[in-house]
Amino acid sequence: MTAPLLAIENLSVTFPGENARDRAPAVDGLSLRIEPGQTLALVGESGCGKSMTALAIMRLVAKPGRIEPGSRITFEGEDILGASVPRMRALRGAGMAMIFQEPMASLNPVQKVGDQVVEAIRLHEKITARAARSRAGELFERVGIPGARDRLSAYPHQLSGGLKQRVMIAMMIGLHPKLLIADEPTTALDVTVQAQILGLLRELQQELGTAILLITHDFGVVNELADRLAVMYAGRVVEEGARREVLGDGRHPYTTGLMRSIPTIGRRGEPLEEIPGTVPAPGTWPAGCRFTNRCPIAFEPCADEPPPSTSLGRSHSARCHAVAREPKS
Secondary structure, three states: OOOOOEEEEEEEEEEEOOOOOOEEEEEEEEEEEEOOOOEEEEEOOOOOOHHHHHHHHOOOOOOOOEEOOOOEEEEOOEEOOOOOHHHHHHHHHHOEEEEOOOHHHOOOOOOOHHHHHHHHHHHHOOOOHHHHHHHHHHHHHHOOOOOHHHHOOOOHHHOOHHHHHHHHHHHHHOOOOOEEEEEOOOOOOOHHHHHHHHHHHHHHHHHHOOEEEEEEOOHHHHHHHOOEEEEEEOOEEEEEEEHHHHHHHOOOHHHHHHHHOOOOOOOOOOOOOOOOOOOOOOOOOOOOOOOHHHOOOOOOOOOOOOOOEEEOOOOOEEEOHHHHOOOOO
16 A cells, blocks of 8 residues: 555644633544545534644644644655644645635735735745746636736735635645645535536646545535545544445445435425534533434444444445444345
């Protein structure tokens, strides 16, 4: 087996709890790996810890949050959590880059978008401002921004949500990252623009060989882009496998609940199924399976005993007591 591009082992991210001495975990003992050129989708409801996982990878967890001792993240075999601040600045962009859910949170509202892309390019390459601006124009054309050269002089508020997201993608691919983290990249966009952005990401990945960590709650997006899928609930991965395995034969009750809640053609007039309740807040998780209070098949050990990880094939696994008790074929 080749070494992964990114390996996360036993990652825990905590925040202050109700008592001064307590720490509430937002991510708890999470392990994942991404191979070069692969797209891994991390799926789950809001509050499951998906975005906090992405921030931990980039070492951008803001205080009072902290990454706990015993956590390990390596990028191309290099220890991310032990890297110096200057080394992390070098890795962000050239090694791994992140597209945030809301591009306005990443773009400087008082600086022209072209200048921001030029600044990012020159931060990682020894290149003249003129050459960087020419590159920025080429990148804008590449990601399908109409009137690309003229848009370099636009301010973020003068662009639509879809164009701002394209600016962010242009900025990231201009740095040629080996890993692109896309946190809900299409959430605030209309359906047509969503399809365009997904198509753009797919084309760029095929051309550049970039690995993608796709963070989403949208299984339609997963089906478009992902090679592998990890379903996250209350700080932990509850099911993981190849996209076709999980979407075609999801076994954890949370996975199947998410799948049943997707609108599909042919269900006109029928109410969508829903998962009752909400994701419990960090620090209030049940001692056993964290999905217990919302699970339709919970039984005696679920509330008190953490479920084991059960292998369902060469690369498919689920953490569920019911799955663990199924007869082996």
